[in-house]
Structures are given as structure tokens and as C-alpha cells.
Amino acid sequence: MRARDLVAEYPVVALDTPVLDACRLMAEQDLPGLIVKGDDQHTILSGTEALRLAVPRYIMDDPALARVVDEAHADAFLDALGGRTVREALPKDRRELPVTDPDATVLELAALMARTRTPLVAIVEEGRLLGAVTLQALLDRMLGT
């Protein structure tokens, strides 16, 4: 079994898509992440990566500060995301992208998800996006669930 047997259509966003729209899409369709069509390649934006933009830097660095910020700041959550794009949410220091080709084996997909800690791999054939393989789809096929 190869990636081509597991790949399915999957929602794609652009680098300029508002990250708020991306979060909405993930929430509405219960997705662990989204495929991002980049300038010259595809990549994945995971839900936890998108979330990072909603949290001010000083709170990310110091958990104790998040505790003292009062509840009204739940609105700050949305404000922080407002106007920001998927481009800003993508990690800059990613060493390996969760992207491979349709000939990838099941083991290769599993290793890629494990190494990148992303439950979603984009499948690209000669620059053309075929869709994604999710952790869910991989487990379903492996375990027969």
C-alpha cells in the first residue's frame, strides 16, 4: 500500500488566507490542520500552529502571565488573530515539511507524521497537489477500523 491508495481530497488555503478563516474551517470540519498552497511548494498548517498566533508572545513565554490575564481577554484571542495571515502562522524554522509523493510507503508516511509531529501529510506529484493522508486514514487502513 502506498500514499496514492490512501490520499483523499483535503481543504487547501493560500498563504494570504486570514488565519481566522483557517481556524474556522478547521473548527467547522473538525480538521487537525490544513494544506497550504505556498509560493513554490505546498505545506501543512496544523491547528496548534494556527493557535500560536492567537497568543501574545509574552504569554507564550511565561505561562504564569496567562493566569493573571482576566477573562475579558478571551476577546483578545480573536483580536490577536484578526488581520493575520496563514503565512504568519507557519513556523519559520521547520526542518522537514509533512509533504511527500504518491509512491511513499505506509511506513514512510508514519515516520513522516511521527518526525514532524503532524497528523496530516500533503501528497504532491511533480508539483501537482493530489490531496492529503491523515493519521486517521492511515490508522483506519492499518488497523481495519
Add this chain to the structure above:
Amino acid sequence: MRARDLVAEYPVVALDTPVLDACRLMAEQDLPGLIVKGDDQHTILSGTEALRLAVPRYIMDDPALARVVDEAHADAFLDALGGRTVREALPKDRRELPVTDPDATVLELAALMARTRTPLVAIVEEGRLLGAVTLQALLDRMLGT
């Protein structure tokens, strides 16, 4: 809004639960991870962490090797998981656990998910497990989806 307003019952496994059973549970119920009841504290096993056990070390380190391993080795996937436990699947070097208390604010939950890259936080009150807050639940409440 605090973690106590977002927390919901969530499946729990033990350290000695076979990781294959844990994977089955995640696949069947479409969960991003599971709560693990540890010896003296709770933690989270994510789907991608569980997957790591299914992939031989030499393939994890060298993606090219996964490509040459033939398809019959999809069975090796299940064999590799067979007999292994959740304890073995948990990362040893985790600096911060995705666990907090019911007074955690929305920002605190978001920051914790973003820092630990885990879309699932266990909520524990004085040693007693209340359940979990998922990224999905957090986004649903924040975005009104």
C-alpha cells in the same frame, strides 16, 4: 471563560494499555490523542507519538530506507506495535506536559497547546482527572462555530 467551562469527559488509558488498543481507540473515535493515567500524574499520548512505535528506529532516522522497504512490510507495522505499551510510546524527554487545572484561562490553554504542540489538554484538580479540553472545543467556543 476557564478550563472548567470547556472540559469534557475523554477516554483514558493506562500505562500498561497495549499501544495497539490505544491506536484502535483513536481511530474508531477519531481522537487526536488519549489521556494516560500515569503512576503519579496524568499525561497525554498524541496520535503521532503512538505512531512512532510502529516505525523501526532505522527508518525513522533515514526516510530513504522507508521507501525501499517493500509493501509486505505494512504487516510489520502491526507487528511492531504488538506487545508494546502506552508507557513505551510516551516521549521520555518531554519538558512540559499538556496538563493544567480547571482555573486555566482560554489564553493559557491555547498557549499550552501551542507550546506542547498537542491539540488536547488534560484538566486535573488536586490529583483528580476532570477530563480534557480539545483544540476543537477551544476553537468552537472561541469562534462560535
